Amino acid sequence: MAKELETKETAVLGEQAGKYELTEEQKTLRQERILKQVARELELPLGKVRASVGLLDEGNTIPFIARYRKEMTGELDETQLRDIEERLQYLRNLEDRKLEVIRLIDEQGKLTAELKGAIEQAVKLQEVEDLYRPYRQKRKTRASVAKERGLEPLAVWIMTQPRQGSLEREAAAYIYPDKQVNTAEDAIQGASDIIAENLADDAKIRAWVRRFTQEQGIVGTEAKDAGVESVYEMYYAYQEPIRRLPPHRTLAINRGEREEVLKVRLEVPSERIHDYIAKQTIRGESIVKSTLLLVIEDAYKRLIAPSIEREVRGELTEKAEEHAIRIFAENLRNLLLQAPIKGKVVLGVDPAFRTGCKLAVVDETGKMLYIDVVYPTAPHNKVAEAETKVKAAIEKYGVELIVIGNGTASRETEQFIASLIAKIKARKLQYLIVNEAGASVYSASKLAAEEFPALDVAERSAISIARRLQDPLAELVKIEPKAIGVGQYQHDVAQKHLEEGLKAVVESAVNHVGVDLNTASPSLLSYVSGINGTIAKNIVKFREENGKFKDRKQLQKVPRLGAKTFEQCVGFMRVSEGASPLDNTPIHPESYEVVDRLFRELKLDLGKLGSQELKEKLQHADTEALAAKLDVGVPTLRDIMDSLLKPGRDPREELPLPIFRTDVLQIEDLTPGMQLQGTVRNVIDFGAFVDIGIKNDGLVHISQLSDTFVKHPMDVVSVGDTVTVWVLNVDLKKGRVGLTMKNPSKS
Incomplete structure (x- = not known):
């Protein structure tokens, strides 16, 4: 079937010879071929891939599709949907590039049926670029200079590999003093340069050399100055096969080279490459065989090896970056989804030496109650004064937990806090040191300035440190994801790809948890499915002007929040104590009618939501039979029933709490x-x-x-x-x- 599809598509393309705008029929054939390739690569059923792509092309977000369109996709999860989206984009770009390359070569009058077929059958962008390489406009090269001097016919004659005659005598006919070809040796050299470039541009040769280099090559590193101490000392005399080089070492080597501490080389058995190119080029004995062998060595050493080395190292780097981004993304997701500490008044401490420790007390909702600064550490050592201030704040505001940032002076500050806790017997106090990575980034941001215009940067940081214990997700979304310190070489990877990958993780985490429509900040709202920064600000402005949202339907009155955006976001919004108890669940309003029919079937009213009676009936219900009776998909009904069993539940509540301490460990x-x-x-x-x-x-x-x-x-x-x-x-x-x-x- 796949071959029939390709044959039909080729025929359609043939009918449109000379035209590069795709017809509707061509687009359909191309789309079907791409869908089949995505399904084959990801080992997913074609129907699921087709449905997912259709939903993506309609502008639906991945969190929305994964949660609310399970019947259509066959319950594909977010990871699978993102894989589909990524491969779809790559293959569409590949097809676009194929058309562009065919057009560019055809405009030069050099497009053959064989070349066109090879381009159309390419499955990687690198293959397309290899095929286009001979026709790409180049800057001035030795080969292009030789062609300008009229030596291309001599190169063609050499490649006929004659068995009789004399190369020097033939070359003598190409002496052009006015073109700086003064001797037969000059002519032979120029012709050799042309042949060398042709070999270097040969797609088949490049593909083999690239593969051979990846399989047999060795990465070697050495110090530029072995006498200098650095974190790269393990790489001062190091080598490892390319195929076994782990991603983190690739990025470490790249950084060492970039910082001019290391010299990096690829070592490849060049004799085997020479032999391969010779087999592809030389046809038995001839009068030019020795010349061609020299040309092959020159082509590899001067043109092929440097280029392939760049490509191989580029591919190593690309794979290492993708791996590093995946590691960062997984760590970030787990960090964002840490259990919130709810219902506690928290004292946040941003430690420092010279400028003092900034204090911030926030109430159970994260509202700032108190700001101050104390100087318990060197060089001030005002311990008694600091104890008095901190103790007073603890007593006045009923502080239950103290959170210390892990930056400069954190251990000295910890000793001060632990000592103070030991002296306060009347209250049960505990402390925790949190990773403050990104707190300073947030504190200096425009967002923080808008939230706390009267405070300085350090004071804002203390508030951020306190809040990230109460609700890690709500606070950390205010910070640029790459500034949160849970990555691996995050500063060494392509920043655009890093930002895209991390944004997807934050979006996934936010929508997994859901947001309280009446308390969420613009930062948090902007990650909700379908919501952008402008709409997020409009939601907050609407809330400030009209009071709390009473139900989800009010979202439709928010400026610029249209029907499609409402559909995408509303299921992830929560309205507690609103008009409908269903508004505080992940159940989408499009399913409210199903819930009504379900309650009638169970002979209960909506007031029983959260009751033991409802739980017992749902736990003993036959989901498949009930789904058929209610005319709803089993996955959707299963999600509805799970939401009814635990209305208003925060999925993070089931995760382990952090370890709280009362004394210092050295x-x-x-x-x-x-x-x-x-x-x-x-x-x-x-x-x-x-x-x-x-x-x-x-x-x-x-x-x-x-x-x-x-x-x-x-x-x-x-x-x-x-x-x-x-x-x-x-x-x-x-x-x-x-x-x-x-x-x-x-x-």
Whole structure:
């Protein structure tokens, strides 16, 4: 069937010879071919792919499709939908590039049926570019100069590989003193340059050399100055096969080269490449064989090798970046979805030495109650004064938790807070050190200035630190995702791709949790399905001017929020204590009628929402039979029933809470074998960093994560996990701690 489709499409293209605007029939054939390729690559049923692409092309967002169009897609999840979207875009771009290349070559009068067919059958963009390479406009080269000097006929004659005659005698006919071809040797050299460039531009040769380099090549690195100490010392005399080079090492090597600490080279068995090109080029014995062998060596060394090396290293970098972005994205998602600490008055502390520790007390809803600054650390050491101020704030506002940022002076500040907690017996106080990455970025942003115009940057930071414990998601969405420190070489990857990938993660997390329409900030609202920054601000402005939203329908009155946007976003909006209890669930208003029929079937009224009676009836219901009776899809009914069982539930509430502390642990207190509880702060390719309550997080190397083989740390741990660890080793000089998750008592 696929071959018939290609034949038909080719025939249609043939009828349109010389025209490069696709007809409707051509577009349909192209779309069908792309859909089949996406389905084949991702190993998904064609019907599911076709339905998903149709929904995407209609402007539906991935969170909306994944949640509310499960019957149409066969319950594909967000990851599968994003994979479809990514491959669809690539293949559409590929087809567009094919048409463009065919047009460009045809305009030069050099398009043959064979070449056109090769371009049309290419499955990668690199293949298309290889085929186009000989026809691409080049800057001045040795070959182009030789052609200008009239030496192309000599190159053609050499490639006939004559068995008799004399190359020097033939070349003598091409001596043109006025064109700087003064000798036969000059002519032979010019013709050789033309042949070398032709070999370098040959698509088949380039594809083989590229593949061979990837399979057999070795990456070697050395120091520009071995006497200089740096973080790249392990790469001062290092080599590894290209095919086994892990992504994080690729990015580390790239950074070392960019910082001019390392020199990088690719080592490839060039003799085997020469032999391959010779087999493709030389046809037995001839009078020009020795010349062609020299040309082949020159073509590879001067033209092919540098170009292929750039391409191979570029591909290594691209794959490493994609991997790094995936790691960052997964860590970010887990960080955003950490359990919120609700119903607590929190004191946030932004530590510092010279400028003092900024204090901010926020109430249970995150509203700022108090701002101040104290100087308990060096060089001021005003401990008594600081104790008086902090104790007064704790008593006055009923503070229950203290959150300290992990920046400069965090350990000194922690000692001060722990000491103070020990002195306050009347209240049950605990503290926590949080990763403050991005707090300073938010504090200096336009958004923070609009939210707290009367405060300085550091004071805003203290508020952010306090709030990110109460609701990590709501606070962290205010920060540029790449500034949140849970990545791996995030500053070394293509920033546009990083931003796109991380935005998708934040969007997914926000829509997974849902947002309170009456409290959500513009930052949070802007990540809701279908909502952009302008509409988010309009929602908040409407709320300020008209009071709290009483129901979801009021969204339709918000300026610029049209019918399509309403459809996309409304299911992810929550209105607590509104006119309809269903408005505080993930149930889409388009399904409210189904809920009404369901309650009638169960012989209950909507007032029973959340009751034990409803739960029992839903738990004993036959979902498939009920779906048929209610004329609704089983996946949709299943989601409706889950939402009715736990109305208003925050999915993050089931996650483990962070570890709270009351006393300080010093690195000097640690001894090998000591058992501790910790929180996973970051997961990278070679292990996980765990906060055990000391200044620097300890590292659990991948080899220490489990007694069984671990392919990647993310298979075992995630950001936010609470884990039991044992101390392996302590380096007091470098402030490093090695940890293990293998129980020593079982070894």
